[in-house]
Amino acid sequence: MWCYETLHPDIKLGIKGKSLYKKKTAHQNCQISKTKDFGNVLFLDGAIQTTEADEYIYHEMLVHPLLLTHPKPENVLIVGGGDGGVLRELFKYPIKEAIMVEIDRTVIDLSKKYLPKISKGSFRDNRLGLIIDDGAKYIKETPKKFDIVIVDSPDPVGPANALFSKKFYQGVSKVLKPNGVMIRQTGSVFLQSEILKSNYRRIKKIFPQTFIQLVSIPTYIGGFFSFIIAAKKINFLKAKKSKIKKKYSKLNLKTKYYNPDIQFASLQLPNNLKELVK
């Protein structure tokens, strides 16, 4: 049996495996497959969201650069993130509160059942405030303020579309405290360059400090996978590596991919992307 990712119109990624679950929720098509090389895999609307084998790269690089560079992260908002990987990494820090706004409870239930090693019980942490709702609506309506916003959304497909708009980013800026930072995934540099470029330009107009972070994630095909880090004040290129290294060892963080050197290396860009950020 083969399971195919159908995110890209003219390219398919096939992974040998069998379907364990397939159902349409009110928001999206959810599928879980058991595969030989990547363990259990979560698909939403045909796009690979996360796999047991390589999820740690994505979740560590979504969390640790921000949590270690922000001087005092206490309140964190996660938009999306239903598989619980971001929560697992986040709760390695002494933060006060993590509000997660996830639109589809089915994703949480499926992830707990078929991908338990990703959340590792983090949904039971008493610092979690879980809200089942549209993240774009929450951002517009909440009076709360956050040090960090992590947008762990799928690609701009279906309900996630609203999480790539100028209005959404203006809302993120509104809910961030004066020294706040946001991070979001912006897809494959090679296969989704338009998503990266348009979102970089949109975010750059709102956040003075905007950076592209590049990571290689095997099941997110198309070369480097990109994140955008957007801060009101913090310049991630000028952050003190010695300070970050000290925090990293003081917290005795256990990470499989992230380390402070990789954090700085991942912000270095090839010429074609240097053009974009000029």
Ligand code: SAM
């Ligand atoms: N690692 C994945 C990626 O890079 O594509 C993202 C993983 S996570 C499973 C994505 C989550 O975002 C899903 O659980 C989905 O239900 C949720 N989501 C999509 N649109 C949303 C919205 N408008 N508000 C809140 N959550 C949303």
